[in-house]
Amino acid sequence: MTSSAPSVSRRLDLPVDGLSCASCVGRVERALAALPGASEVAVNLATGRASLRLDGADAGVAVAAITRAGYAVPEATTALAIGGLSCASCVGRAERALAGVPGVIAASVNLATGQATVRHSEGAVTVEGLTEAVRRVGYEPGSVSAAAASERDGRRAEESATLQRDLVAASLLSAPIVVIDMGSHVVPGLASIVGGAGSAWVQAALATLVLAGPGRRFFAQGIPALLRGRPDMNALVALGAGAAYLYSLVSTFAPDWLPPGTAHLYFEAAVLIVTLILLGRTLEARAKGRTGAAIARLVGLAPATARLIRDGVEVSVAQADLRLGDVVRVRPGERVAADGTVVAGTTYVDESMVTGEPVPVAKGVGAPVIGGTLNTTGSVDLTVGAVGADTALARIVALVEAAQGSKLPIQALVDRITAWFVPAVMAASALTFLAWLVLGPSPALGFALVNAIAVLIIACPCAMGLATPTSIMVGTGRAAESGVLFRNGTALQALREARVVALDKTGTLTEGRPGLTDLLPAPGFSADAVLALAAALESRSEHPIARAIVAATEARGLVLGAVTGFEAIPGYGIAGRVGERAVAVGAARYMERLGIPAGDLATQAASLGAQGRSPLYVAVDGRLAALVAVADPIKSGAAEAVAALKARGLTVAMVTGDARGTAEGVARALGIQTIFAEVLPGGKVEAVRELRARHGAVAFVGDGINDAPALAEAEVGIAIGTGTDIAVESADVVLMSGALEGLVTALGLSRAVMRNIRQNLFWAFAYNVALIPVAAGALYAFGCPLLSPVLAAGAMALSSVFVLANALRLRRAGGDVS
Structure with missing residues (x-):
């Protein structure tokens, strides 16, 4: 798949790493000029960029040519919002479309957040090419900027309100059909009152209103997807409800077209399928809103306005209008307007929503403060030191969003299965119809239709698509509230699999200040x-x-x-x-x-x-x-944290450059038996490798520049947030407060999230594996009743709600979860 027609000529401007001299320039120019359709080739040594015009606009061949010449085009990442995703098959379809754009290295789509993350060669891919690829497979691309996100949140709220209105309308219109059709079976004499052609016409009219009104969304999205040969959840619902409705219409107005004895009405199945799935989607929308609650709370910490001191006078300005060097006054009970340094006054600041530490921190002149934290007692003036995306709160939100949008290795299995799941369900439904039509009792056509519809409805892979991302969203959000930042979702799974925790001494186990x-x-x-x-x-x-x-x-x-x-x-x-x-x-x-x-x-x-x-x-x-x-005093809570790690079956080791005598004294106080002392930064890497060979996967915890190589070498690098920037950048997990209790919290949340994901995946897969044969009527031969399409719709809706509700339990998880 390409992003444009082959005849299009496109101008490319690519950064090139490794250019050092004029011969490098000539080598890259010759490699690009040799490409078919290449013209206007130029390589600039000063800017480190190559430009050319290429017929066919296949940027991937240009990147490959530069690579073959011995140079590299650096990677970049583009985030894209995608509207219209409804199930795991939608995710797979969107990912394949994005991955097919020339120059794209990998694409990941998250159903819970509705966002795509695309890795590609810098300069080789345009946003327009990506959005066009998304549109071609039937979804609506959008921006992930702050303004677009706000607009998207508004659309989601509106969509949630629309779902609720449609659910109420569908319920009111469906109720008379249920009373007429099903009530006659349980209330003696009701059949004679509601029976006859008039009853069928009333049901037909009400069912038409349900499918043309509240149920229209399924047909508007499902039928085009079906015609493109890419069926999704909406296509399954449209086929199931539509088949029941059309069969009932024929039974009502042209019964002679059907074999004798088969003119039955299934209007109640058609409308209840729509109603129950609308109920499931409404509950999903509410639950999805709660999964992102941690992000919303973090974003909401930043105050809308600030008290700017200008010529000695307080002036209220929008927080977004603050500039570096501005002096801002923060009164008791107010949120700190921006990152900065106190220049006047003293106070205590509650930093719990950022660091997870519940005790307010004393702040005086020269003390740093974090935007969004709560000033509790005194009034202080501060000089603004960071604004916009450079603030600590903005960086935390960005890290949490990145982690929530990532995929775990376990998700690869889900992706492989859902790639063929919907087509397989449609095939199973067709086989069910044919089997009942040929082998079923009279009237076979009715049995065939009911069971084929039940298979279509019950097997929708919504729960599969939600199983992993919702758990990641809730888990990483809960971690952020506890002062633990997972820089990527993969660290959740890797930390769960760690068998040994290696800790630096100075600044990690100890205060770092003698x-x-x-x-x-x-x-x-x-x-x-x-x-x-x-x-x-x-x-x-x-x-x-x-x-x-x-x-x-x-x-x-x-x-x-x-x-x-x-x-x-x-x-x-x-x-x-x-x-x-x-x-x-x-x-x-x-x-x-x-x-x-x-x-x-x-x-x-x-x-x-x-x-x-x-x-x-x-x-x-x-x-x-x-x-x-x-x-160097041992940190408060360090001994308890080490004991908690050992209680969970982990091996705890100390890796330090300090003298052996000092290291052994600290180790004895903390109950650590494995010690690597007097090691250089390179020796810490060797220590990680030795621990891995001896025990298994390693989680390394450190705070200094000398810890960065070991943090990168370990399966999971955990940085103390109060340490150096390079250590934080090298780590997979950041403990914002610097307290080792956060390490226990991170491990507990990792285990809780992975257990939650396994529960969700088991439910999603076991549900489909168990109920598809039931829906197909496999138990009928043993005297069991058939599964009604209505019950199938209810079960399908409840499966997604169960997965979301199970993920939301993680909001109560903490360091004590094992």
């Missing part, structure tokens, strides 16, 4: 006095341990004295004079070098070292004055 943990003065010395002397000396050093000691002094409000004669002895410690006192700070070997015995403090120093802390001695005027210890 602090003073112990201060043990020797007899005759004051703790504060010794700390002030040591901190004065350490204030001249840039070592992280020095900064921890100085910070502890500032926290206690101690005054630092003037330092003279400062000296740093590499590998030992530092020395100098603070006022009139001679002070030395260093390791045990420094005290030995100075001839100062450690005494009883040596035992305590050994104990502190075993706990993963770094002990240092302080000597004043040649006497041992104190033992201090500095450590």
Whole structure:
């Protein structure tokens, strides 16, 4: 399939990676000029782009020529909204149409979101070519921009309201038919009251109104699809309801055309099929609205207006009109208008909807704030640091939308089955009709018609198409509300299959900021006095341990004295004079070098070292004055998170570049037995590979630049959201708050989503496998009743509603789900 007629001449402008010199330019130009129909070929080294005119507009051949020449055209992604999708067969048809456009590498269509994601060579595919391909197979393409999304939401709300109106109308018009037709079987004497030709004419008139009014949508969409040779759910409904209606019309107005004894009325089947499927679609529309509720809540966090400070005066402006550098005032109880930095005032901000952390965070001058979070107490002024798509909230929404629009590997099986499912159902319906017509009891034609219609109606693959995407939508949305961002849906399945969790130490298991943990003065010395002397000396050093000691002094409000004669002895410690006192700070070997015995403090120093802390001695005027210890404190909740992971049967390992003694101390405190210490960034990759060979799939958790290679190597890379940008970009999952409880939540949600998907797929497939033979009348020979088309319609509608309702249960899922 091509996007335009072969005779069309098209201008192409393609980026080319790998151009480095004039010979590269010549090589690419020759490769393109050799293509049939190519003209006006030019390659620009400065811009790194190739342009040409190509007859036939098949951009794929140009991309292939550049690749054969040894260069590459980078990939790009285009998102497209698609209207009119109703079942899994629609999804497959739209995907095949998009994949057939020259230059397209892969296309994925999501039934729940109504969006397509198309990967293609940059510059080789136009939006017009994609939209034309979608239109050719009977669907309506649209934009996924914010304005278009708002318009589309409006259309969905209108469609939901229309469905409800049609359902009410169909129900009111169908009720008399049901009373007339079915009531005569249960109420004695009613047959004589409602019987005769007049009754049949009333039923015909009401049925015509149902099918021409509320049921018109099925025929308007299903018949064209059938004529194009691409039947979908609407075609199945149109065939089933239409066949029952037309047969009943003939029975009413031309009974002589039918074999004797076969002129039965099936108007009630025709109208109830339409009514019940409208009921199912109405419930689906409501449920689909709830599956995207997390996105809607995230988007709704951004306030519509902001208080801009202009020349000292507050001016209310639209939030979209804010610019970088603007100063905005946020009062108590208001949402923060934009990402920025506090420049005046103090407050506490509730960031739970972004990070999942329920406790408000203190904010003062210089503190960063996130747009959309809730200011609880004080009034603050902030400088706007990001707007539009660059804000944290916009990036979170984009990540969640991307994850919701993605497909899991398990979906490939569904796609292969649904590609042939509807044609197979139509064939099964035709065989059922012929079998009953030839082998069925008299009147065979009536039995054949009823059972063929039941097969058509009951086997619609709606539930199959909704089984996976609805679970992904609800699960990733629930995760986002808990401060866990799945950057792609595939990570949901991969995390479920992880057998070992490898964790970086600094910044992941620990706070990443060393602090003073112990201060043990020797007899005759004051703790504060010794700390002030040591901190004065350490204030001249840039070592992280020095900064921890100085910070502890500032926290206690101690005054630092003037330092003279400062000296740093590499590998030992530092020395100098603070006022009139001679002070030395260093390791045990420094005290030995100075001839100062450690005494009883040596035992305590050994104990502190075993706990993963770094002990240092302080000597004043040649006497041992104190033992201090500095450590990177373990994060609150880290031990509980490790225990929860182990309780789920996972192997937990620590991979760190820190010294083995420090690493072992932290590992002991957390209950981690597997340790890789003193490893370089490349060594972390090797550690991941070793863990994979030993245990299976690996989930790696880290926060620093040195963790990025390991994050990319692991089956699932999980980044601490408070870490570096490169770590976040390398990861599949982001824990926004930085707390390891989020890791347990992510694992629990992954398992819950995958279990939910398996339940949905089992229901969807088992339902069809079990009920198609029943609808065909396979149990009739064993004395069982036939399945009415009306019951088939109800069962089909309920199957989709069940799948959606089951997916919505994930909104209550959390880290405790296993």
